[in-house]
Amino acid sequence: MDGSAALPALPATGPAGVMRPFSVVRDRVPADVAARAAARFGLSAAGGGTAAAVLLARADRDIVRSAFGLNGFLTVELTEREDGTGTLDADWLGAPPVEQGFYLSLTTGTAYGLQCAVLVCDELARRGVLTPERRGNIELCLHEAIANAIVHGNLEIPSATKDQPDGYRLFSRLLRERLGDGAVRQRRIDIFARWTSEGLTIAVVDQGNGFDTTALPQDTDSGAHSGRGFLFMRALARRINVTDGGRCTLLQFDL
Amino acid sequence: MDFQVRKDGESIELLLSGRLEFTDHDRLHDVIELLETRGVRRFIIDAKDLTFIDSAGIGMLLILQDETEQRNIKMIVRKLHGDVKRSIDLARIGEIITIEE
Numbered sequence: 625m626d627g628s629a630a631l632p633a634l635p636a637t638g639p640a641g642v643m644r645p646f647s648v649v650r651d652r653v654p655a656d657v658a659a660r661a662a663a664r665f666g667l668s669a670a671g672g673g674t675a676a677a678v679l680l681a682r683a684d685r686d687i688v689r690s691a692f693g694l695n696g697f698l699t700v701e702l703t704e705r706e707d708g709t710g711t712l713d714a715d716w717l718g719a720p721p722v723e724q725g726f727y728l729s730l731t732t733g734t735a736y737g738l739q740c741a742v743l744v745c746d747e748l749a750r751r752g753v754l755t756p757e758r759r760g761n762i763e764l765c766l767h768e769a770i771a772n773a774i775v776h777g778n779l780e781i782p783s784a785t786k787d788q789p790d791g792y793r794l795f796s797r798l799l800r801e802r803l804g805d806g807a808v809r810q811r812r813i814d815i816f817a818r819w820t821s822e823g824l825t826i827a828v829v830d831q832g833n834g835f836d837t838t839a840l841p842q843d844t845d846s847g848a849h850s851g852r853g854f855l856f857m858r859a860l861a862r863r864i865n866v867t868d869g870g871r872c873t874l875l876q877f878d879l
Numbered sequence: 880m881d882f883q884v885r886k887d888g889e890s891i892e893l894l895l896s897g898r899l900e901f902t903d904h905d906r907l908h909d910v911i912e913l914l915e916t917r918g919v920r921r922f923i924i925d926a927k928d929l930t931f932i933d934s935a936g937i938g939m940l941l942i943l944q945d946e947t948e949q950r951n952i953k954m955i956v957r958k959l960h961g962d963v964k965r966s967i968d969l970a971r972i973g974e975i976i977t978i979e980e
Contacts, residue, residue, distance in 0.1 A: 737902050760962050767933055771901045775935075792942050796904045848941070852934035852970050859969055 683734050685743065692726070692747040700729040725818025732778040733809030741767035744815055744826070753819050753879065761860040762824070762877050768853035769828040769873040770813065777830030777871060778811040779803070787848055823862070824877045834869035880906060880929075880936075884913060889920035896928035899936035907939050911946050922947050927958040937970045944976050955979055 680691060683701040691699045728744065745763045748754040754762065775781050779802040785795045802808050814829040840854055857864045863876040880903045885892040891913055914922065924940070932940075940956065947954040957979045959967055967978070 739898070760965065764933070764962070764966065767900070771933060771935060775901060786938055786942070792904060792907050792939075796908065799904060848938075852937060856934055856966070856969055 683730060683738075685738055688728070688730075688738070688743050689746070692728075692743070692750070698727045698729070700727075701731055701734055724820065725816065727817075728815045730813050730815075731809060732774055732811045732813055733803065735770070735813040736774055736803060739767075740770050740813070740815065744817060748817060748819075748824070753817075753824060758877070758879065762826075762875075765857045765861050765864075765875050765877075766815075766826055766828070768856050769826075769875060770815070772853055772873065773813055773828050773830035773832075773871075775799075776835070777832030778813065779808060780832055783851060819879065822879060824879050826875045826877075827872055828875075829868065829872045832871060834871045837866045837870050840866065882906070882910065886916065889918055890923060891916060891919050891921070892923040892925055894925045894928065896930075898931040898933075899929060899939065900931065900933040901935035903936065903939070907942065910943065914946055914950055914952060919950075919952055922952050922954045924954070924956045925958055926956060926960070926963055929963050930961070932963045932966045934966075934970070937966060937972060940976060941972065953977070 680687060680699070680701040683691070688699065726747065728740075730738070730740065741763050744766060745754055745759055748762075749756075749759065776783050779799065781795065781798045781802065785791050785798065788794060811831040812829075814827075816827045816829075818825055854864075857873075857875060861875045862878050865874040865876075866872065867874060880899045881896045883894040883896075885894065893910065893913070913919075922943070924943070944954055955977045956967075959978060967973070
């Protein structure tokens with residue numbers, strides 16, 4: 625491997641000139657990505673730099689699907705800008721997965737509106753993990769965890785905003801403001817899925833300020849405009865843990 | 880989420896399609912503007928072509944319920960099915976919103 629930036633053949637997606645991004649590396653997972661995966665999910669192999677990875681710039685839905693199709697272990701959008709991939713290594717063929725799982729890391733700007741839960745569940749189905757019968761509940765739980773991580777985590781919009789008078793207008797304005805902030809858009813959403821024959825575990829991690837996990841709602845006023853995401857997850861997942869000061873939601877499901 | 884609007888006398892029917900989720904908040908303003916239509920008494924939400932709703936989407940339905948109540952308009956949600964019905968049932972909002980088959 626000489627470290628040159630050769631690109632694997634992939635279907636053209638997105639506007640012309642933006643399709644630089646695909647490259648896959650082995651032994652070249654960026655140190656900060658490997659360290660984050662190892663620290664949060666106990667991945668010794670990723671920390672050792674042996675994981676196969678797909679590194680992207682400016683991902684969209686088709687690009688993420690194509691990246692999953694390469695069967696790398698780490699799929700990481702380094703930046704929303706197309707010039708941020710650096711020198712990459714395309715020697716990916718035959719790279720073994722580290723374990724039964726995958727790790728997807730996207731910028732908030734990309735994750736918003738990408739329907740990440742659909743993408744992740746499509747990939748779990750493609751890998752034979754999810755049956756159609758199990759999918760609906762798991763997709764809803766994952767969607768709620770990702771929505772919380774984006775909106776309340778990285779975008780730092782309080783969940784009670786919508787319950788104020790005219791709260792929906794304020795919520796929309798805050799969304800536009802935060803999504804217009806380049807530094808906020810670059811905050812990461814990390815999704816890590818791993819499974820055995822019995823169960824599936826998915827972690828969703830944000831880079832927001834976290835929250836007081838003891839204040840999670842046990843029930844919601846039936847007329848409240850917010851606060852049901854955790855109730856859905858509690859009802860449908862086998863287990864839910866919130867760790868890392870509210871920045872990591874760990875969902876466990878029977879298979 | 881996409882929607883179409885049918886107006887018939889005192890009724891406005893909103894035909895939702897696709898996914899109603901947290902990224903759709905900007906559309907809510909357009910829907911609430913419909914309630915300003917003169918003489919409207921019934922606001923019907925047809926969910927036949929809605930495939931998914933999350934907790935934020937349910938929050939939007941409850942905002943619409945509040946907005947219609949403030950204008951003395953009766954809101955009815957119809958044709959829930961599949962994953963959408965599952966979410967509505969989980970949220971237990973049947974006491975607040977009128978749901979018809």
